[in-house]
Structure formats: C-alpha cells, structure tokens
Amino acid sequence: MNRTQPISAGQPSLSGLRMPRYGMVIDLKRCYGCYACVMACKVKNHTPPGVFWSRILKGEAGTFPNVVRQALPVLCMQCDEPSCLEVCPTGATVKLDNGIVIVEKDKCMGCKYCMMACPYGARYSVDEWESYFPDGLPLSPYEEFAKQAWEDKSGVGVATKCDFCRDRIAEGRDPACVEACPAKARTFGDLDDPDSEVSILIKRYRGEVLNPEFGNKPKVYYLAPR
Amino acid sequence: MNPKANGQLQTEWSWWIAAYLFLGGIGGGAYAIAAVNWFLGESASASTAVGLWIGFPALLIGSVFLLVDLGTPRRAVLAGMKPGTSWIARGFWIITAFMVLALLHLILHAFTAVGQTASGRMILSVVGAAGIVCAVGTMAYTGILLGASKGIPFWRTGAVPVVFVISALVTGHFTIMLIAPFYRGVTAEAVQTMSLEAAALVVLEVLAILFFLQAAFKTPDPRESALRILRKRSFVIGYFILGLAVPFVTMLIVYRSVASTELSSYVPIAAGAALLGLVGGLILRQSVLVCGALPTLNIAGFEFRRIARPKDPKPGIGMLPPQ
Numbered sequence: 001m002n003r004t005q006p007i008s009a010g011q012p013s014l015s016g017l018r019m020p021r022y023g024m025v026i027d028l029k030r031c032y033g034c035y036a037c038v039m040a041c042k043v044k045n046h047t048p049p050g051v052f053w054s055r056i057l058k059g060e061a062g063t064f065p066n067v068v069r070q071a072l073p074v075l076c077m078q079c080d081e082p083s084c085l086e087v088c089p090t091g092a093t094v095k096l097d098n099g100i101v102i103v104e105k106d107k108c109m110g111c112k113y114c115m116m117a118c119p120y121g122a123r124y125s126v127d128e129w130e131s132y133f134p135d136g137l138p139l140s141p142y143e144e145f146a147k148q149a150w151e152d153k154s155g156v157g158v159a160t161k162c163d164f165c166r167d168r169i170a171e172g173r174d175p176a177c178v179e180a181c182p183a184k185a186r187t188f189g190d191l192d193d194p195d196s197e198v199s200i201l202i203k204r205y206r207g208e209v210l211n212p213e214f215g216n217k218p219k220v221y222y223l224a225p226r
Numbered sequence: 227m228n229p230k231a232n233g234q235l236q237t238e239w240s241w242w243i244a245a246y247l248f249l250g251g252i253g254g255g256a257y258a259i260a261a262v263n264w265f266l267g268e269s270a271s272a273s274t275a276v277g278l279w280i281g282f283p284a285l286l287i288g289s290v291f292l293l294v295d296l297g298t299p300r301r302a303v304l305a306g307m308k309p310g311t312s313w314i315a316r317g318f319w320i321i322t323a324f325m326v327l328a329l330l331h332l333i334l335h336a337f338t339a340v341g342q343t344a345s346g347r348m349i350l351s352v353v354g355a356a357g358i359v360c361a362v363g364t365m366a367y368t369g370i371l372l373g374a375s376k377g378i379p380f381w382r383t384g385a386v387p388v389v390f391v392i393s394a395l396v397t398g399h400f401t402i403m404l405i406a407p408f409y410r411g412v413t414a415e416a417v418q419t420m421s422l423e424a425a426a427l428v429v430l431e432v433l434a435i436l437f438f439l440q441a442a443f444k445t446p447d448p449r450e451s452a453l454r455i456l457r458k459r460s461f462v463i464g465y466f467i468l469g470l471a472v473p474f475v476t477m478l479i480v481y482r483s484v485a486s487t488e489l490s491s492y493v494p495i496a497a498g499a500a501l502l503g504l505v506g507g508l509i510l511r512q513s514v515l516v517c518g519a520l521p522t523l524n525i526a527g528f529e530f531r532r533i534a535r536p537k538d539p540k541p542g543i544g545m546l547p548p549q
Contacts, residue, residue, distance in 0.1 A: 028526070057523065059530035072523065072530045083376040089314035090304035109304055110297020112238040113314050116375035121520045125238060125297055157297030210523050214376065224526040 020190035021099040022164055023219035024178070025201045026073050030185035033058065033071025040180030041075075044165060045153070046146035049132050051124040053162035054177045070225050073185070075177065076101065076122040076162035077210070077218030084114035084123060084161075092158070099191075099219055100164050108158035115159060119214045123161045126150075164188070191219060235454075235519045236378060242295035244512035247368040248397065249288030250321065251390060251507065254364035255398020257281030257328050261354045261361070264335075272412040273420060276402045278335055281328035281361070284401075285321060313374045317367040324360035331357050365394035368511075378518035380451035385438035386514070392434045396427045397507035400473070400500035407493040417496060418484050425477040428470055428503070435510075447521045455517040460509050469506010473499040 033056050041047065041054035057072040082101050085093045092107035093114060115123045129147040131139050139147060154160040165175035173179070178186040189198040198221070201207060207221035260277025268274055293299045306318040331353045340346035369390030372381035403420050406412050442452035455461050476499035484492045523530040 057530040059524075059528035061526075061528045070528045072525070072528070074523070074530075086311040087313065087374065089306065089308055089312040089318065090301065091307050092304075107301070107304060108298065109301035110299075111295075111305070111314055112297070113312070113371075113375070115238050116236065116372075116377050116381075116518075119377045119521050120523070121234075121377065127297060159297075208525060210525055211521070214521075216376075222525055225528070 018192070019097045021192040021219070022078065022169070022188070023099070023191035023198055023221065024075075024078075024164070024175075025187045025198045025207055025221045025223065027185045027187075027201075027205075027223040028070060028072065028225035029223065030183040031071050031073055031181075032183060034182065036180045036182055037073055037177035037186070040176040041162070044168075044176035045162075046149040047124075047160075048126050048129045048147075048150060051126060051160065053122070053124070053160070068225075072222075073177075074120065074122070074210075075220065076164075077120050077216065077220045078162075078164060080217035080219060081215065083117040083119070083214075083216055084159075087113045087117040089113065096166075100166055101161070102163045102166070103154075103159050103161060105153075105155035105158045105160075108155075110157045110159065112159065119216070120210065120218070123159050125159050126154075126156050128156060235516060237516075239295075239515050239518075241512060242291050244508060244515050246288045246291040246295070247371070247390070247511045248508045249284045249291065250364055250368045251394030251511075252397045252401050252504075253281045253284030253288065253328070254324065254361040254368075255394040255396070256284065256401050257324075257331075257398070258358055258361040258365070259395065259398055259402065261331070261358045264350070264354055272406045272409045272416045273402050275336070276405045276409055277398070278328075278332045280398070280401050280405070281357075282325055282332055285325050285328065285364070289321070313367065313371050317364075317371060320360060320363040320367050324357065324364045327353055327357040327360055362391070365391045368394065372514065372518075375518075377520060379445065379447040379521050380442060380518045381514070383438070383441055383448070385434070385441050389431070389434045389438050389514075390511075392427065392431045393507050393510055396424070396431050397504055399424050399427055400503040400507075403500040404497050404504070407497060414484050417492065418481055421477040421481040421484070421496060424500075424503075425474055425481065428474040428477070432470060447519065451517045451519050454519075455513050458513055458517070461513040464509040465506040465513065468502045469509060470503070473503040473506075 035056055037054045038052060038056060041052075045053060047053060054073065054075045057074055059070050059072055061068055061070065078099060078101050080099065082093070082095060085095055085101060088108075089111065090107050090109055092104045092109075093101065094104055095101050110125060112125050115125060129139075129143075129150055131137055131143055133140070150156075165173075165177075168175060174188045178188045187197050187201055189196040191198055191202075193199060201223065202221050205223045207223055209218040209221055256277040257280065260274045260281070263271055263274040263277070293302055296302060306315050306322075309315040309319055331350070334340045334346075334350055334353065341350055366387050369387030372378070372390075373383060373386045375381050399420070403424060406416070406420065439452050439456070442448035476495060480492050480496045480499075
C-alpha cells in the first residue's frame, strides 16, 4: 500500500460471528488541520458551545529556524483500559463488547471525576445547552433542534464523550469525522481483523498511540508526520 | 470558545469541591482529635467536647456542597455502586460510616450517661475506635480522591493525601480552638496545650507542602502547575502567610503568655488566628484544584499543549472586533 495514495476509509468488518474491536488510524502526514472533522462531529452530535468531542491541537517541534508545525486531531481514544471507566462511581461508563466506551446518561450523576481521570481530556460536561450567539440571544430554530437532540442522546448535567458515532456504525457507515476528512487522513475499522485497513496501516507504518506511558491502551493510532 | 487543549487548567472542580474537601477535612480532623483525647482520659476536656460536636455537622454540610456541584444530584444515591475501583464510591461508604459513628458517639457522649459505667465505656471505646479509623479514612480520602486522578499530573502524587491529612488535622484543631472559648469548661491550661499542638501541626503542614511542591518540580507538567500555584497571590498571602505563618506565631505567643495573664484577653487573639488558619485551609484546597492541568500530549517529537496567544478579539459570531 502506497502511503501517498488516498486510502479508503472502509467499512467496519465482521469476520464471521467474531465481535469487532473498533479503532481508528489517523495519518498525521495527511492532516493539515482544516477542522472539517471538528465541524462534522458538531453537526452530527449537536454538541453545544465549548464541547468538542473531536478537536484539533497544534504542536511545534524543532528549534529555530528549523521549526515545523503539526496538527493533531484528538478524540476519545476508546481505551482498552479506560481510566474514566475505573473511576466512574455509578457504573454509568461502560465498555461495549466492540471496544467502544460509552456513557449511559441515565446512570451518570455528573460528579465529573471521569473528566479528571482522562489524561486525553476527551470528556465534557454541560449544565445547559447555551446559544452559540452572544449577548443572551434566544436559541435559533436550528439550535432549538440541536438542543433537543443533545438532551435526548447525551443529556445535561452528565459526562459526555465521543462514541465513534456508534449509531452510524450500526448502519454500516463510518464515523462522521472519518467520512468528512477531505485529506482521507482517518481510517476506521476492526483492529482484531489482520486484513482490515486499520490493521495493515498500523503494521506497515508502525502506528503509535499518544502518550503510551499513560497505560490506557488507546485504540486510536497515529502515523508519524515525518 | 476554543477547544480544550492539553496543558490547560481544569475548570470543572473549583470552590464547591474545595469546600467539600475542606469540610470533610475539618470533620475528620476535629473528630479524630476529640476521640484520641477521649481515649487519653480527657473525656471532659474542651477539645473532646467541642471536637465531637464538629465531626458530624461538618460532614453533613460538606456533603451538601458536593451535592450542589453534581450535575444530576438526584442520582447521588448511585455513588457507592463501584467501590472496587472508584475512589468516589469508596469515599461514599467511608463518609457514610463516619457520619453514623460520629453522630452515635456525639449522642452517647453528650446526651446520655453511658460513659459513667464500665460497660458504657466499653461501648464508647468501640464506637470511638471505629470512628477514628473512619475519620482518618475521611481525611485521607479527600487527598486520595485527587491523587487517583490520572488526568491531572499535579495531583497524581502520594504527597497530596499526606498534605490533606495534615491540613485536615490543622483545620480540625483550629475549628476546635475557634469554638472552645464558648465552652464553659475551658481553662488556661487547655488553651495553652491546644496552642502548642496547633503550632506543632502547622510545622508539619509546612514540611508536607514543601515536600509536595519540590516533588512537583521534578517533572514538566506538575512543574507548570507548581509554578502557577506559587504565582497565585491568594496561595502565597492567603494560605502561606496568613493561613500558616501568622497562626503559628500567634499560637506560640498564646502558649507562652496565657498562663500568666487573664485567659479572656487571649481568647479573641487565638480565635482570630484559628479563623485565619481555616481560611488558609480552604485556599489551599481551592488552589490545588484550580492549578491542576491536563498533561501534555506528545507524539513523534511534537508536543501538543496550550499555546499562549492574545485573547481572541472576536467575542463571538455576529459581532465585529472592537475598533
């Protein structure tokens, strides 16, 4: 597989009756920080202001004058050993059989301990869905719709996070951020399937996880930018 | 609003949680001091009588602060479901047990004559011993809660529980000193003893906080937080100077002078110093909380952290930047 060629995001695969273990690969050489994934996530999940289940960090490396800047897309790492799950006192945080970590909103009491436990800063808590517009303007019709959708799915006063768009996965589609990426920097699939694109990319280009020293065993892999 | 960046300070836990940890510490510290005094045979002393009165109410009020901070308080009863892995769940059971024992001890000591008989004293001993264990657990829990937070490197050290336990004893002791003058049985000797104990505890707290900060300076992310806390005026002036140094000097003065002079003239001075110490204890917890930051993310030689930049001139969509 040629790294410079666009790679199809591909569908999550099921090998027979085996449960997949979903993961994502992000090619940092392809990512140019356009924020399309951030916007796609916001539109898909109706996240209120200040909530970014998908976000972009900008980093620097080298010393002047040989300095380079790099965009780093970050989302919930869907860790195999999630520290958010360990600390959740009510059992609201659950790891599904397919490896996706979710929050059951009806069990969460909003103590925010999971936010202190996640070293990747992937969790958010919202007390109220406020308008994107300043000066206390009332919610626009779209915002009213988004607020209702958010409250139905994620809820206020509880911890929230990315769930790899599991409703889209159930329909056989890729997560919104994967589909929206114009540079095809993101690939989604089954990490346990050795023939899946994610497995091949990780193996061939030595995919690495962010800060492995945290010990959370993330399932979002990155391909080095250089 | 900008996305959350790693290296950014956490903002979710602030004054409400600081007050919860503070009152939990006061309750545990005051009760532990009172119960230990009771075991030492000072069942009628001011610090025993007053300390037993502080434990339960402090925890009760502290729990209200925690409830206020919860996003969905009506589900607080679910808090104890996972004591196997979560320190909030463990804390739920530790604090519940402590509140029951502290209340029972108070009722038996203050409203019954149980302590007059041998069998009654046995019951009080059992309740007191179990209460001390739970009080120490409560004091330690307020620090372990932070120490077990993997996402905040500044807190993730064994020094935080040590600092919080010692600070809990100090604030518990100061609360006893604040209320003791209203207890009719208080004597000059009792005030002298309490002053000396308070000064010794303050010295211990200074050593613990210095140990905590020097340990934080050893690694990059906690160092950022340690520098930030040392730049906070409220921490340096409110906690270190007014909350520790001034009470320490005052307690030594009271210790040296109270026996030779009228007790009543020293009561407001000792109470004032104790009040400053209590405010300092609250500032300590709030400062440690708000100076906690997410760790820096790194991959392939790149560091991804908060980049300092001028404030965004555009306050929001639909508004022009200021001319």
